Amino acid sequence: MRKSQMIAIKKVAAVVVSSAIILTACGGENASSGVYDANSKAEISWLNILHTASPPTDTVLNKLEEKTNSDITFSWIPDASKEERINTALASDSLADIVTLTLLDNSSVRNALKSGMFWEVEPYLKDYPNLAKIPPETIKSASIGGKLYGVPFQKDLARNGVTLRKDWLDKLGLEVPKTTDELMEVAKAFTEKDPDGNGVDDTTGFVDRNDLVYGAFKTLSSYFGTPNNWQVxxxxxxxPEFMTEGYMKTMNYMKDLYDKGYINKDFAVTAKTDQQQKFAQGKAGIYVGALFDSKNLLNMSKGVQDKMELVMANDITSTGNESDRAIWAANNGIGGLLSFPRSEVKDEAELKRILKFVNDLLDEDSYALMTYGIKGTHYTVDDKDAATITNTDLWQQEVQPFAASRPKESGFKIHDADPLKQMADKMIADNANYAVLNPAYALESETYNTQGSELQKMITDATYKYILGEIDANGFNQAIESWKSAGGSSIISEYEASYKATQS
Structure with a gap:
């Protein structure tokens, strides 16, 4: 579908509300002549994921089109319903020239990729200066069955760490913790020693949320030497990670926090937004998650906790030995794929023109547009390439929705002027030196593809029950045995066979 046919959708930037209607409208009408001039204006439809409440207006889009010499027609799928909508689009072959696929462990997605529905792109990457720079290990991790069916979203390898109230540490005479034991002592002090000085017992050390991956649990598990999902x-x-000593140590650590009241009692049912609000309101002093969240937490505290000062830690271990530093890498640094269905991208010439468009999105100017917006309108920049957002409301409306569409999120000259964000970026880069990859990320297991989510829920539920004191170690081991008999043993054997095949 071309811009003239989708102009109404683009001008109002409509969120997809009916995949059966709008997604179908996106597919099936690529007027391909079979010959594409690399310098010609490209007409590109893009089925994309929306991570904000509303789609962007045309202000930045127009500039992006000018920069990439293209007409871009977006169809937006809300993040909350992406799995259902993408599955429907794949099943009906109602796609677009570019399809954002973020759920690479979804069985429908993996089966569609392996079926030949999308173009294999690795042989073409060398012909484009920015695409040619994608690291070989990134290509390997993003490949399915050894083949790359799209341009990978390049994410920072390991973004997590610990954010603490520096003003509370200073008041209580405490140092930034270097070990899990020291972190526990800080949690105790923040809970018991009235760090905000209001004379009321109303603070905890940790504030966490109902997420064993992006909340505190998985980052703490790195400090205890737990592998990233799988160990080979x-x-x-x-x-699997939950059958290792490190995982059990992490559960015991979290159980200790819970039993002693050093973490919010409702963490198992707390949403991320509520977690961040509690921290910003001064209810707790330790936040474990993405290091760049520190900037947002401080901004959220304005007018509520105006004396808040923050410090970050990314070098905590359970042993105190530098050699034991480790931090899990989310999806091995892969945020998904920009994939190109053969039903829409009819021939190699059209594929090459779309790859040029994606290559152009990796330019410095495109990154600046999709991250900060238009200079003078949304942000200013100093002589050191440090950018400051000058109109937050306008930036949220016109720029922020594009952030998740950047094919690469770091490594550019322009950077945030905020000191906390700069420190977070530095620590995230440092984390890459200690990142623990998931060795099974690119491996194949049909049982995992079809039953993985259901089986993982068994372990997630058992982990929470152990931390909350509802089951003991025997109960957790029984959950593991149930996982094995329900299909877990098949996943292990299938991954082992897949791994063996990659080594031959």
């Missing part, structure tokens, strides 16, 4: 031995044996 020298002889190719695969062990």
């Amino acid at each position: 031995s020298e002889d190719g044996k695969m062990t």
